[in-house]
Amino acid sequence: MEEIATGGKALIPAATSLLATAFAHDPITTYVLCSMTTSQRIAYLPKYYRALLTAAVLNGGEIAAIVRDDGEWKAGGVIMPPGKEVHSLGNMVEAGTARVMWDIGLRGNWRTTFETVPQMNTCRAKVLKPHQKHYYIFLIATREDCRGQGLCHKIIRYWQERAKKEGLPIWLEAMTPLARNVYLKCGFVEVGEIMVGKGKVDEMGVAKLGGDGLRIYGMVWWPERDMPA
Numbered sequence: 001m002e003e004i005a006t007g008g009k010a011l012i013p014a015a016t017s018l019l020a021t022a023f024a025h026d027p028i029t030t031y032v033l034c035s036m037t038t039s040q041r042i043a044y045l046p047k048y049y050r051a052l053l054t055a056a057v058l059n060g061g062e063i064a065a066i067v068r069d070d071g072e073w074k075a076g077g078v079i080m081p082p083g084k085e086v087h088s089l090g091n092m093v094e095a096g097t098a099r100v101m102w103d104i105g106l107r108g109n110w111r112t113t114f115e116t117v118p119q120m121n122t123c124r125a126k127v128l129k130p131h132q133k134h135y136y137i138f139l140i141a142t143r144e145d146c147r148g149q150g151l152c153h154k155i156i157r158y159w160q161e162r163a164k165k166e167g168l169p170i171w172l173e174a175m176t177p178l179a180r181n182v183y184l185k186c187g188f189v190e191v192g193e194i195m196v197g198k199g200k201v202d203e204m205g206v207a208k209l210g211g212d213g214l215r216i217y218g219m220v221w222w223p224e225r226d227m228p229a
Contacts, residue, residue, distance in 0.1 A: 002066050002151075004158050011063040011076075012053045018065075018073045019053070020045035022141035027214050028175045030205030031197050032112050035105040044103070049139075051096035053078060056138055058091045060084040064155050075151035077140025079159050082133035082168060116196050116216070123192035123218035124171055134220075135163050137172040156186045164223040174217040183219050192218035 005011070023029050024042050033041045033048070056078045057063065065076035080086060092098040101109055128134055137159065142151050163170050172188065174180035180190065197205065198213030205214060 002154065004064050004155060005067055006062055006064045008057045008061075008063065009054075011065065012050060012057060014067075014073050015053050015063050015065065015076050015078065016046050016050040018076050018143065019049040019139060019141055022143060023049070025204065026175065027201075027203065027205035028116070028196075028216065031201055031214060032108050032116075033104055034107050034111065034205075034207070047096070047103075048100060051100045052086070052139070055088075055091060055095035055097050056080060056086045058095055059086060059088055061086070061138065064158060066151050066154060073143065074146040074149075075140070075142040075155060077152070077155055078138050079170075080136040080138055082135060082166075086136075086138055111196070116194070119194040119196070120173055120216065120218070123173075123194055127191045127218070127220055128169065128171065133168050135159060135168060135170040137170060140172075152182060153186055156183075160187070160221060160223075163221075167223050169223060170221040172219055174219055175214075177215070177217075180217045180219070186221070187225055188219040188221045190217050190219050194218065 024045065029045070029048070030041065033044065036044060053063070059080070061078045061080045061084070063076065063078045066074045068074050087097060092101075104112075137156070140152055140155060142149075159170065170188075172183065173194075174183050174190075184190070194216040196214050196216065197211070199210055200207065201213060202208040202211040203214065
């Protein structure tokens with residue numbers, strides 16, 4: 001089994017590079033960064049994901065990765081420990097998320113803060129009891145040329161083994177049907193569906209009047225269930 005490297009701030013640059021490339025055409029990111037052209041959005045992604053990763057790490061998040069022999073990341077992600085949230089008012093400036101909020105404009109902020117995140121929180125609250133301890137997989141991705149090798153599965157399995165020892169569930173949101181299928185194979189259960197952008201965008205998050213919008217799938221893994229193979 002390939003070794004998994006873990007850490008915090010020191011891994012942010014490499015994680016940023018991986019996520020900015022892997023999520024170059026991610027529908028939800030496209031939807032949120034709606035004030036930018038395609039070229040502007042892709043150029044902005046390193047700054048965007050660096051801010052998100054920094055916010056997560058400052059609040060206790062752990063980065064995990066599978067790295068190639070040449071040092072390039074094959075897959076990686078960040079998980080939040082029980083009782084910790086990704087964002088906090090206290091580190092918005094240090095993390096760079098305050099600047100990101102300015103950069104993405106009013107529509108981007110509305111789509112994040114008032115449309116998407118509240119629905120995610122409501123979906124989670126229906127499944128996990130108030131103050132129930134759980135882990136939260138915030139972001140995870142695989143390099144395009146390394147996909148299909150079960151690398152995300154390996155990282156998730158690593159986190160599941162830890163969570164199982166503590167008797168705690170893991171929560172995540174699948175942002176695409178493909179991601180949903182990957183997580184189902186990892187033992188997660190779909191427990192809710194969130195819709196954003198209906199009538200505004202197509203399935204890739206691009207503006208389209210009357211578009212179908214985007215589905216986000218709330219999913220949970222319970223430690224009582226057998227671990228996936």
